[in-house]
Amino acid sequence: MVNWKYSESIESSEIVNIKKKYQNYIGGKFVDPSSKKYLNTVSPSTEEILSKIPLSNQKDIDSAVKAAKTGFEKWSSITPQERSQYLFKIARLIQERSREFAVLESIDGGKPIKESRDFDLPQVAANFFYFAGWADKLDISWSAKELKPYGVVGQIIPWNFPLLMLAWKIAPALATGNTVVLKPAETTSLTALHFAELCHDAGLPAGVVNIVSGDGSTGANIVNHKDINKIAFTGSTHVGKLIQKSLAGRDVGLTLELGGKAANIVYEDAAIDQAVEGVVNGIFFNQGHVCCAGSRLLLQESIHDQFIKKLEKRMQTLRVGNPLDKNTDIGAINSKEQLDKITSLVNEGVSDGGDLFQIECELPGNGFWFRPSLFTNVQPSYSIAREEIFGPVLTTLTFRTPEEAIEIANNTEYGLSAGVWTEKGSKILWTADRLEAGVVWANTFNKFDPSSPFGGYKESGFGREGGRHGLLSYLKASL
Numbered sequence: 001m002v003n004w005k006y007s008e009s010i011e012s013s014e015i016v017n018i019k020k021k022y023q024n025y026i027g028g029k030f031v032d033p034s035s036k037k038y039l040n041t042v043s044p045s046t047e048e049i050l051s052k053i054p055l056s057n058q059k060d061i062d063s064a065v066k067a068a069k070t071g072f073e074k075w076s077s078i079t080p081q082e083r084s085q086y087l088f089k090i091a092r093l094i095q096e097r098s099r100e101f102a103v104l105e106s107i108d109g110g111k112p113i114k115e116s117r118d119f120d121l122p123q124v125a126a127n128f129f130y131f132a133g134w135a136d137k138l139d140i141s142w143s144a145k146e147l148k149p150y151g152v153v154g155q156i157i158p159w160n161f162p163l164l165m166l167a168w169k170i171a172p173a174l175a176t177g178n179t180v181v182l183k184p185a186e187t188t189s190l191t192a193l194h195f196a197e198l199c200h201d202a203g204l205p206a207g208v209v210n211i212v213s214g215d216g217s218t219g220a221n222i223v224n225h226k227d228i229n230k231i232a233f234t235g236s237t238h239v240g241k242l243i244q245k246s247l248a249g250r251d252v253g254l255t256l257e258l259g260g261k262a263a264n265i266v267y268e269d270a271a272i273d274q275a276v277e278g279v280v281n282g283i284f285f286n287q288g289h290v291c292c293a294g295s296r297l298l299l300q301e302s303i304h305d306q307f308i309k310k311l312e313k314r315m316q317t318l319r320v321g322n323p324l325d326k327n328t329d330i331g332a333i334n335s336k337e338q339l340d341k342i343t344s345l346v347n348e349g350v351s352d353g354g355d356l357f358q359i360e361c362e363l364p365g366n367g368f369w370f371r372p373s374l375f376t377n378v379q380p381s382y383s384i385a386r387e388e389i390f391g392p393v394l395t396t397l398t399f400r401t402p403e404e405a406i407e408i409a410n411n412t413e414y415g416l417s418a419g420v421w422t423e424k425g426s427k428i429l430w431t432a433d434r435l436e437a438g439v440v441w442a443n444t445f446n447k448f449d450p451s452s453p454f455g456g457y458k459e460s461g462f463g464r465e466g467g468r469h470g471l472l473s474y475l476k477a478s479l
């Protein structure tokens with residue numbers, strides 16, 4: 001076999017102008033935080049401090065909510081066609097600046113450029129285009145008299161798909177006539193703060209989109225604000241529960257998209273090589289920082305040894321390293337905190353008795369990295385089989401019959417997604433019918449489309465994003 005020398009292919013970062021310090025975007029203006037406090041945002045692949053972002057306090061949230069309230073008067077007085085045009089404008093501006101956003105996302109969040117360029121950004125634009133198309137058709141889809149926007153929506157998003165989660169939140173909220181106060185996650189706020197510039201360039205009326213950065217306390221200030229009409233949250237189940245408690249007894253709408261521990265079920269009649277590819281994509285996409293990741297591989301016992309052998313061989317070809325290298329498959333872990341969490345869960349898996357396989361590869365000196373990992377010989381009671389690791393770690397369990405596969409797959413407090421691999425269409429339908437999961441992929445994994453609703457069962461949350469269902473999350477019945 002010829003061993004070709006590897007040559008890197010680095011995407012230039014010159015296209016992005018990262019400022020030394022950022023401001024919040026409130027009421028159509030870029031403003032310093034009244035807290036006068038800032039957080040450092042760090043590149044997870046180099047540990048270099050990239051910039052400072054506002055650590056917003058109660059006063060900042062007060063002015064953002066006030067601006068959104070004023071913005072709502074204007075936004076609800078213009079025609080649906082005009083709202084649609086603004087959204088189309090935003091979608092086109094995203095496409096124009098897509099390379100810049102992709103590079104920034106990879107620098108700030110650590111994800112491989114091939115993913116931010118070929119997945120995140122096209123999906124971001126597609127969501128704005130899709131919901132732009134809906135804005136002037138709401139009255140023919142449902143009776144407009146019965147449904148109306150909430151008003152001011154607080155949106156709190158996580159760090160795994162920073163700009164895409166923003167698009168999932170902002171596009172349907174605006175299409176349905178709401179205005180928003182959005183808080184990005186503290187480790188990945190830069191693309192959201194650049195998106196604020198784009199809203200400004202699109203001439204969006206003041207106060208329709210307000211972007212405030214900060215940490216969990218800033219998020220809590222949004223949730224607890226008396227003039228918020230709805231909260232849309234994506235993040236951990238722990239924080240989701242805190243938010244639900246805070247809103248108890250208040251007339252505030254809520255949708256939660258929380259954790260997952262998805263089963264990826266491979267039956268013995270599946271096309272094995274194709275399934276190996278899908279399993280790799282299911283767990284190692286975006287370093288496994290994916291709430292719907294296929295993190296529990298459920299293998300039919302008869303194919304276990306053959307499948308694991310092929311899987312390990314395929315895993316060994318994954319390239320870990322610089323997110324800006326166009327050949328990188330696995331970028332940096334998003335933060336030191338997340339790396340520590342992954343490491344501790346993996347150590348626990350080993351001490352519980354699981355067999356750990358990790359690929360052999362060199363890791364860069366600085367930054368936060370974790371080798372793609374596979375556990376076999378796992379009992380369903382181990383924490384690696386129950387807890388969301390949110391990293392490049394796959395846990396294998398086995399089953400003998402389809403009934404047993406369903407029992408194991410549903411034996412979790414989560415229910416966000418699942419995968420089924422088999423050559424039989426009837427088996428796909430039989431399995432999907434019995435899985436308690438918001439999304440079930442068959443002979444594929446991690447496929448997304450703005451028209452397809454996404455959301456959870458059980459402790460993975462409630463409410464749907466995407467499609468007509470996603471619009472309904474931002475509309476309420478008028479009295």
Ligand code: ADP
Pocket residue numbers: 156157158159183184185186214215216217218219220221223234235236237239240242243
């Ligand atoms: P993770 O554990 O994946 O970082 P979190 O649920 O902690 O996920 O964070 C998701 C988002 O929720 C982030 O924007 C974070 O700042 C925000 N957040 C954290 N704690 C709270 C809270 N108590 N109330 C509201 N938002 C919060």
